[in-house]
Amino acid sequence: MQNIKAIFKKEFRSYFNSPIAYIFITFFLAFSSWLFFRTFFISGQAEMRGFFGLMPWIFLFFIPAVTMKLWAEEKKIGTAEILMTLPIKDYEVVVGKFLASFGLLAVTALFSLTLPIAVIVLGDPDGGTIICGYIGLLLMGGAYLAIGLFASTITENQIIAFILGISACFVLLIIGEDIVLFSTPNWLFPIFSYLGLGVHYSSILRGVIDSRDIIYYLSIIGFFLYLSASAIESRKWR
Amino acid sequence: MIEVRELTKSYGPTLAVDRVSFDAKAGEVVGFIGPNGAGKTTTMRILTCYLTADAGNATVAGYDVLENPIDVRKNVGYLPESAPLYADMGVVEYLKFMAEVRDIPKSQRKERINKVIDICGLEGVIQKDIGELSKGYRQRVGLAQSLIHDPPILILDEPTSGLDPTQTIEIRNLIIEMGKEKLVLFSTHILPEVAATCSRILMINQGKIVANGTLEDLIEQVRSEEKIHLTIRGTEEEITPQLRELDGVTGVSHVKTDNGVVSYEITTSQEGYDASSKLFHAAQQNRWDLVELHHETIDLENIFLHFTTGISSDTPSNSIIIEEKDASEEE
Ligand SMILES: Nc1ncnc2c1ncn2[C@@H]1O[C@H](COP(=O)(O)OP(=O)(O)OP(=O)(O)O)[C@@H](O)[C@H]1O
Ligand SMILES: [Mg+2]
Numbered sequence: 103m104q105n106i107k108a109i110f111k112k113e114f115r116s117y118f119n120s121p122i123a124y125i126f127i128t129f130f131l132a133f134s135s136w137l138f139f140r141t142f143f144i145s146g147q148a149e150m151r152g153f154f155g156l157m158p159w160i161f162l163f164f165i166p167a168v169t170m171k172l173w174a175e176e177k178k179i180g181t182a183e184i185l186m187t188l189p190i191k192d193y194e195v196v197v198g199k200f201l202a203s204f205g206l207l208a209v210t211a212l213f214s215l216t217l218p219i220a221v222i223v224l225g226d227p228d229g230g231t232i233i234c235g236y237i238g239l240l241l242m243g244g245a246y247l248a249i250g251l252f253a254s255t256i257t258e259n260q261i262i263a264f265i266l267g268i269s270a271c272f273v274l275l276i277i278g279e280d281i282v283l284f285s286t287p288n289w290l291f292p293i294f295s296y297l298g299l300g301v302h303y304s305s306i307l308r309g310v311i312d313s314r315d316i317i318y319y320l321s322i323i324g325f326f327l328y329l330s331a332s333a334i335e336s337r338k339w340r
Numbered sequence: 341m342i343e344v345r346e347l348t349k350s351y352g353p354t355l356a357v358d359r360v361s362f363d364a365k366a367g368e369v370v371g372f373i374g375p376n377g378a379g380k381t382t383t384m385r386i387l388t389c390y391l392t393a394d395a396g397n398a399t400v401a402g403y404d405v406l407e408n409p410i411d412v413r414k415n416v417g418y419l420p421e422s423a424p425l426y427a428d429m430g431v432v433e434y435l436k437f438m439a440e441v442r443d444i445p446k447s448q449r450k451e452r453i454n455k456v457i458d459i460c461g462l463e464g465v466i467q468k469d470i471g472e473l474s475k476g477y478r479q480r481v482g483l484a485q486s487l488i489h490d491p492p493i494l495i496l497d498e499p500t501s502g503l504d505p506t507q508t509i510e511i512r513n514l515i516i517e518m519g520k521e522k523l524v525l526f527s528t529h530i531l532p533e534v535a536a537t538c539s540r541i542l543m544i545n546q547g548k549i550v551a552n553g554t555l556e557d558l559i560e561q562v563r564s565e566e567k568i569h570l571t572i573r574g575t576e577e578e579i580t581p582q583l584r585e586l587d588g589v590t591g592v593s594h595v596k597t598d599n600g601v602v603s604y605e606i607t608t609s610q611e612g613y614d615a616s617s618k619l620f621h622a623a624q625q626n627r628w629d630l631v632e633l634h635h636e637t638i639d640l641e642n643i644f645l646h647f648t649t650g651i652s653s654d655t656p657s658n659s660i661i662i663e664e665k666d667a668s669e670e671e
Contacts, residue, residue: 104440104443105441108437108440108441109441111437111440112426112429112437115433116426116428116429119429120428179424179426180420180422180424181424181425181426183390183420183424184418184420184424184425184482184485186390187388187389187390187413187416187418187420188413188438188441188442189410189411189413189414189441189442189443190441191410337390337391338390338391339392340351
């Protein structure tokens with residue numbers, strides 16, 4: 103536990119020691135505010151559906167940018183060699199790093215609370231759906247982060263990690279989209295619609311939090327963190 | 341403290357470490373030397389549980405590297421080659437992080453950090469980020485990191501590379517100091533450093549241990565290659581046969597003839613000065629006009645070449661290299 107905390111602190115601080123965190127937060131807020139106010143001025147409605155609805159696509163580009171350096175950089179500059187010869191277990195490193203990136207996401211989400219505040223000021227929203235929306239956003243974001251982290255463990259090139267992260271998230275996202283689902287064979291349909299990254303998020307957005315949706319995201323996170331730890335450990339036998 | 345048996349590791353088709361075995365105990369400073377690509381770093385990485393060997397086993401501080409990697413790492417301070425560090429962290433911030441992951445109790449962290457700052461001479465740079473440091477200071481931060489938990493075993497991969505002469509001497513003294521109680525295993529390409537600090541030399545070539553012992557042991561092993569340089573006024577045709585006739589002479593190689601002066605490198609079955617004086621007597625008896633006679637003492641360079649190249653260094657070009665290195669060493 104203490105090791106995870108130490109890794110978390112180091113990584114979280116390193117986000118804010120470099121421009122990454124600031125760029126991420128600024129762009130994310132600018133982008134989502136623009137989307138929000140665009141729907142507001144076009145349809146005249148103060149609501150968050152547009153904002154939440156686009157998140158799976160915004161995350162596709164933003165999240166791999168946050169995770170790409172997590173392990174690739176350690177490998178590239180060789181600091182992995184000190185880190186992995188400390189009395190720390192591989193999974194502790196992975197979990198610490200994941201939590202740090204999740205922390206950044208949570209901080210960003212916190213800043214974005216200005217939007218629901220604007221909604222409350224400008225209109226009369228359903229508070230329940232907004233809270234559900236944020237919970238779904240964090241769960242889905244966690245899944246993207248875990249996938250991005252895994253992409254970062256299999257290469258030492260950050261750009262490749264970024265592209266791999268986007269590709270993996272993209273594939274997992276679109277298999278749950280209607281267009282893809284219409285053309286999948288019947289026997290694959292339930293699997294795809296279950297695995298789709300955005301499917302459970304949309305159901306959370308409707309305002310009901312089903313334990314199955316939570317379990318889905320936690321499993322995705324667990325699975326990719328496990329893969330990341332295995333990828334890190336595989337260095338030993340190469 | 342370190343016991344290594346038949347350790348073998350290959351990267352794909354490259355055999356990096358080939359059935360390496362050796363022992364080392366507390367109070368020893370073991371110099372790990374060998375040409376580039378010999379397998380030093382790979383061996384160290386296996387001992388620190390960064391890599392896993394394909395075959396063989398190793399115990400470090402009594403723990404098996406495969407079964408108890410965490411216990412092994414607790415007992416080892418490791419400085420990897422070229423001291424990789426986080427450029428965006430401050431020096432103190434980094435040491436704090438290390439103290440935390442090294443499980444140093446909160447109450448002692450400050451004290452330990454100040455201690456290693458003191459030992460490694462980092463007082464002047466505690467305000468800085470690691471990325472702003474010169475190579476030598478970065479190396480020191482790496483060293484500080486390896487010492488922070490006061491480990492019984494230190495494994496240092498080229499700790500003095502990139503340091504200026506003053507810093508090099510400081511680090512050497514530090515190694516000697518540490519070696520009084522701890523086991524220090526360090527690699528280097530600077531041979532005089534090994535002679536100055538090590539109680540034992542471990543030489544590796546193409547993945548195999550080719551020599552293991554004190555400097556005196558190794559000198560003994562290559563004694564037969566001790567050469568005598570002999571220069572006589574005369575002609576090669578006249579002198580070479582006479583030299584070959586001499587009792588105890590095992591090899592005569594003609595180096596050059598210059599203005600009626602011939603130079604030889606001679607190996608004999610006798611040791612050091614005995615052989616020289618024998619040659620001197622022979623010169624007196626044969627009334628040779630002796631211009632020069634000296635015997636070359638064996639040093640680590642000769643030993644290194646002997647074990648790593650298989651060339652018994654009697655080719656002229658080789659001996660020139662040795663002499664150049666000798667000269668630079670004495671500066
Ligand atoms: N990650 C790797 N992948 C493939 N081959 C490697 C890798 N690391 C080392 N090797 C090979 O293994 C052999 C031993 O390398 P190693 O780094 O252990 O040598 P070294 O003795 O430390 O050399 P140097 O003095 O140059 O540091 C070399 O042939 C090297 O090319
Ligand atoms: Mg090396």
